[in-house]
Amino acid sequence: MLRALIFDFDGTIFDTETPEFENYRALYREHGLVLELSDWQRGIGTWGVFDPWAAFAHLEEIERERLRARNHARLMGQLERSDVRPGVRELLEQAQAAGLRLAIATSSDRNWVQRWLEHHDLRAYFETLATQDDVQHVKPDPELYRLALARLGLDASEAVAIEDSLNGSLAAVRAGLRCVVVPNPVTRSLRFPPETLRLEGFEGGLEALRALLAEDALK
Known part of the structure; x- marks a missing residue:
């Protein structure tokens, strides 16, 4: 019996990944x-796999820091003006009305997630929020x-994970969860585990x- 939905955050609820x-x-x-x-996709949903700043190793540190600050400010401005993915609010409302419990499991840190929520x-x-701050290993670790689930x-048979990335879906499958992938523009071309199900968007809601x-x- 389905009793809970456990959502990833970045790229799933709020698409920070495409503008980044x-x-x-x-x-x-x-x-x-x-x-x-393809290089960028390796790092989606996890940490320490792809460093976008490695390509700028030839620059002086002060110049790299200037670029980081400018890039961060530009991204944050875009995110401040952006909404969550279409259909997310409606799905959350419908799930809550149906008595489903809701949680987040994310490789991002708690301050980041709480800020945008x-x-x-x-x-x-x-x-509950399960974040990078709470564990030793982030996704694709389960x-x-x-x-x-413990909180x-x-x-695992009573919940479904909602994901957008390969690393996230691997974590969910390894935890024994059914996983529905709802990809965004930068994850759409990924090959997901065969155990996962797929929706192209949230517009259809809980139904x-x-x-x-x-x-x-039924399969």
């Missing part, structure tokens, strides 16, 4: 460099999802999610 990639790609172009999407007035929907007091799960259960 586009900002870095523009920065690379300014310096005659090429940022490949509060900015978009979404914090009250979520019973520790974050296992922690979220909810639920078995579309339940229909997908029911269809899978």
Whole structure:
């Protein structure tokens, strides 16, 4: 029986990933460099896999810091003006009305996630947040999802993970969860684990999610 939905945050609820990639790609172009999407995708949903600043190792540290500050300020300005992904609010409202419990499992830190949840007035929907600050290993390790389940007091069979990335979906599958991938523009071309289900967006709400799960259960 489905009792809870456990959401990833970046790229899933709030698409920070697409504008971040586009900002870095523009920065690379300014310096005659090429940022490949496939390289960027390796680092989505985790940490320490891809360093976008390695390409600027030839610059003096003061210049790299100037570029970092400019790039960060540009990204934050864009995010401040952006909304959550289409259909997310409606899905959260419908899930809450249906009595489903909601949680977040994210490789991002707590301050980052809480900042944007509060900015978009979404914090009250979520019973618990499992973040980078709470674990030793982030995704694709299953520790974050296992922690979220433990805090909810639920078995993996009673929850579904909502993800957008390969690293996130691997973490969910390794935790024994059913996983629905809802990719964004920078993760759409990824090859996800065969165990995952896929929706192209949140616009169908809880009804579309339940229909997908029911269809899978009949296979």
